[in-house]
Amino acid sequence: MTEPGRKSSYRVVQWATGNIGSRTLRGAAEHPQLEVVGVLVHSADKSGLDAGELCGLAPLGVHATTEAADVLGLKPDCVLYTPRELDADAVCALLTAGINVVATRTDFHHPGAMDQSLRRRIEAACAEGGSSIHSTGSSPGFVTEALPLVLASVQRRLDGLLIEEFADLSRRPSPGLLFDVMGFGGRHDTFDERRLASLKASFAPSLRVVADALGLPVERSEVHGEFAHALSRTTIAAGVLEAGSVAAQRVTVAWKQGGRDVLRFRATWYCTTELDRSWDLRDTGWRLTVDGDAPLDVTIRFPVAPENAAATYPAYTANRAVNAVPWVVAADPGIRTTADLPHVVSPFAQS
Template sequence: MNDRRYRVIQWATGNVGTRALRTLIEHPALDLVGLWVSSNAKRGQDAGVIAGLDPCGVIATGSVDDLVAIDADCVLYMRQGTDIDELCRLLASGKNVVTTRGDFHHPPSMDPATFHRIEASCQAGGTSIYSTGSSPGFITEALPIPLLSLSRRLDRLTIDEYADLSSRASPDLLFGVMGFGRAPRAFDPRQIEHVKGDFAGSLAQLADAAGIAIDQWDAAGEMGVATQAITIAAGTIAAGTVAAQRITISGLRHGKPVLRFRANWYCSGEVDRTDWELRPSGWRIRVEGDTPLDVAISFPVAPEDYAAFTPGLTAHRAVNAVAALCQAPPGIRTTADLPQVISRFQ
């Protein structure tokens, strides 16, 4: 067991960042030494109070200069949007970065100029950066790698993600942003490209590591409409309006999908898509080949506890990856080239 302690800065305190912050403060082998916040209201507050704990003596700041100057081993970078200038400063100052931003899953897919800037900063600081999380990350990389270790021929890997949004009391998100409760229409290409960017990059990492030849990456969106009026926590969805969505990201070889991720988001199972199987929230991973597998993961959490549960899915893997990344060679690291990420409980 590695008994070394690591000094960590938490960068941002949204839902996931706040969970990471709390976990850092409570972690047996990590020491919180700094906190960056975007909100003026949080600046000057004690990090423990922001995390819902007792004061811990670390005061939140919005100053990048102050945090760059701190002696720290790692930054947990969880802000909204990726600031490359900011990241380069952190890396060049000798701080490794674990991020839940999806920009670094597949280095060959990155913008060349950005790739070279990040790599140069890593070499200057002797540091590494790693993108991870639950999805993409755990479900598209960390779990498929050992599952495929049982196979010698792969015909297709399909990952289905299910998200039942009926208990989410967020009308602006569901109705305003995601378009539930509206008349069915064509998917916004920007939404599809955003999902494709994160998930195709993550699956491409898996393809490269396993030697799976992919000719092209395809993305498509579909909608399902409610067959009857339904009431959810965010409001009412009328019959004939959008109650389910699916975005599929496929790695094609000879025109057929070899790697496939499907995001199934729904507010009701009572939709007109009889060809869709809308399972409870969780994941299903199917391996087709000489060693077929069908693995289901569910979340046994009460609806009233779900909002408090979900941030941990993303935050905890990032926190647990700190030790592995701090011991890695400088550069942009991936799940395929890092050691196994192992939780430390005491």
């Protein structure tokens, strides 16, 4: 594991400026050790705009481009990579050019869990360019990797770890996401297998990072999902949930050993507490339960007013990626996991 050197500044480019990307861009611009030197956007209407305009800051004197070649020409130390879809060719081009990558996508959490043809391409690009790539964020990322490793540091026997995520979506005005993608308001009782597979692909590799770091002998991963239904007609910010329709869902991803759950991530997303099932619903946040010789029960709440949620929640994902830049730049070439890096410690600008 390599500590950051004595560089006073790191030149970074923001790749994509959606909900998370605009926040990583802002975080990089305000970070005392990072210098934003470029922005890659995917829409023509953003091309040419000042980076500050794209993230709610005063002009930074850096203008957005839609051309990947422009980014390569800037030769930054690192790219903050936050697009909706993975462009493997672009990532390989960055790494081959010696440009490190910090991604908020889940593609690179654990090398062994990747598509092996993609892994070989990425590792070859890192070797050629002497560069590294790291996936991080809040969940998966901070709560499924960094925090469990810290909690395990006070154990000498670890029998099991449960990471729970709770999200009250009743005030989220996103009907496309809630109704069309997540299936709230539907009449079904079973999860779509493709969605379960996608969630497993997102969280199982992150949990495997912890298992490997702690030497836990896990054998296989599993995923299952379950629904709860509204007891009565309920109006939420995204629309209306009819009585008997899906109003909450719970997904569990587990690594098992000998038929026993060793590491589990359980997400409970709900739009009302008036349900036909008795779930232990909590405020938006996380709970980690450690079963060992020093048992722990840790609850983390997000003390954010509903009217401030949209402006605040992206920070939980974006900030760790921004703070990781110096550590990833200093890392040995290759696909670097949370366990490969030292604790990510960020300096703060003087107010």
